[in-house]
Amino acid sequence: MSRLTSEPTSIQSMDELLAVALAMEKESANRYAALAERMRSAGRLELAGVFDGLVREEARHIDMVVSWSRHASHQPRDIRPADAVPQDVFDDETIGLVSPELVDAYRSFAIAVRNEERAFAFWSYIAAHGASPEIREAAEQMAREELEHAKTLRRERRKAFFKDRRLGPAVREHHDLPSLEMEVCQRLEDHAGSNENRSEYADLALEARMLSLELASDPLQDAPHTGPPPPKSLDALCEWLADYYIDAGEHLPSQTARDRAQALATIAVKRLAVVRALAMK
Numbered sequence: 077m078s079r080l081t082s083e084p085t086s087i088q089s090m091d092e093l094l095a096v097a098l099a100m101e102k103e104s105a106n107r108y109a110a111l112a113e114r115m116r117s118a119g120r121l122e123l124a125g126v127f128d129g130l131v132r133e134e135a136r137h138i139d140m141v142v143s144w145s146r147h148a149s150h151q152p153r154d155i156r157p158a159d160a161v162p163q164d165v166f167d168d169e170t171i172g173l174v175s176p177e178l179v180d181a182y183r184s185f186a187i188a189v190r191n192e193e194r195a196f197a198f199w200s201y202i203a204a205h206g207a208s209p210e211i212r213e214a215a216e217q218m219a220r221e222e223l224e225h226a227k228t229l230r231r232e233r234r235k236a237f238f239k240d241r242r243l244g245p246a247v248r249e250h251h252d253l254p255s256l257e258m259e260v261c262q263r264l265e266d267h268a269g270s271n272e273n274r275s276e277y278a279d280l281a282l283e284a285r286m287l288s289l290e291l292a293s294d295p296l297q298d299a300p301h302t303g304p305p306p307p308k309s310l311d312a313l314c315e316w317l318a319d320y321y322i323d324a325g326e327h328l329p330s331q332t333a334r335d336r337a338q339a340l341a342t343i344a345v346k347r348l349a350v351v352r353a354l355a356m357k
Contacts, residue, residue: 088207093214094145100195101141104166105134108188111172118176126184133225140221165194175312178319185233192226253296256306256317257288260347263310273354280347287343296324296340297333314351318344 087093112127169187171179199219206212264281268274306316321341328334 086205086207087202087211087215090210090214093202093211093218094141097141097218098138098145100165100198101134101137104191105131105138107166107168108134111168111184114172115176115179120176120179123176123179123181123184126181130184130188133228137221137225165198166191167194175307175309175315177307177309177312178315181236181239182233185229185236189226189229189233192222192229196222196226251306251320253317253320254288254292256313257284257291260284260310260313260317261288263313264351267310267354271354276350276354280350283343283347287340296337297328297330311348311351311355314344314348318348 087096108127108130112124112131115121115127116124167187167190169190171183171187196219199215199222203212203215203219206215261281261284264277264284268277268281271277307313318341321337321344324337325334325341328337
C-alpha cells in the first residue's frame, strides 16, 4: 500500500471536505488528460486510451462528489484550501518526462493504483482525525470509494501484465551497444545537418561515435537487460541507453565494470538532457 509522505492537515467543515475532494479528483483528471494527449501526439493510441479511461473514472468521481454535495445541501468551494489539499497524493512518477515509446499499459495502471492508494490513505487519516462525526463519516465514504477504485485498477494492471507476457515474456537480452551508439551518432549528425544548433548536435554526435568505437574495441562486461527493446526515436534511444548504463552500473558483477558503466551513464544522462534542451529551442 502506497503511503503519504506528510501528515494531512485536519479538515474542519463539510464544505472544506467537499472542496478538497473535488479539487483532488479534478487534479487527477487533468493530469491523466495531459498524459493522454501526450501519448496521442506521439502516436501511442492504445496508451492514450488507457489514460482516457482513467480520466473517465475520475470524472465519475467528480460527478459523485458534486451529487453528494447537492444532496447534503453543501456547496463545495471553487477555490481549494491550500493548507488542506494534500500535495503528495497524485504523483505521475515522472512518466510525463519519459519518452512515450518507453511507457506501457502496465506501468500506467501501476501509477494509477498507487495514486488511489495514497488517496485512500489520505481519507482514512481524515476519517480517523475528523473534527466532527459528519466529517469522519464522509471521509470514510471517500476512503471506500478510493479503495474500490484501486481494486478496479489493480484488475486492469493484472490484465496488462499478462497481456505483455503473452506478447513476449521478459527475457534478459544482450544488445549491440556499439551499434546503438553509432545509431545515436548518425541521428545526431542528421540533426546537425538540418538544425541551427548544428554545433551542439555535432559535438554530441562525435561523442557518440567515440563511445561506439570504444565499446567495439573493449565491450562492456556481460550486461543483459530486461527492460523494453531499444526504441527508434533519438530522444527515446538516448533515454534507453542512459537507463541501460545505469542498470549495468548497479548490477554488473565486478566493481571495475560497474565503475565503467556508471561513467557511461553519466555521459548518457548529460547527453539526454542536452538533446531535450535543444529540442525545446
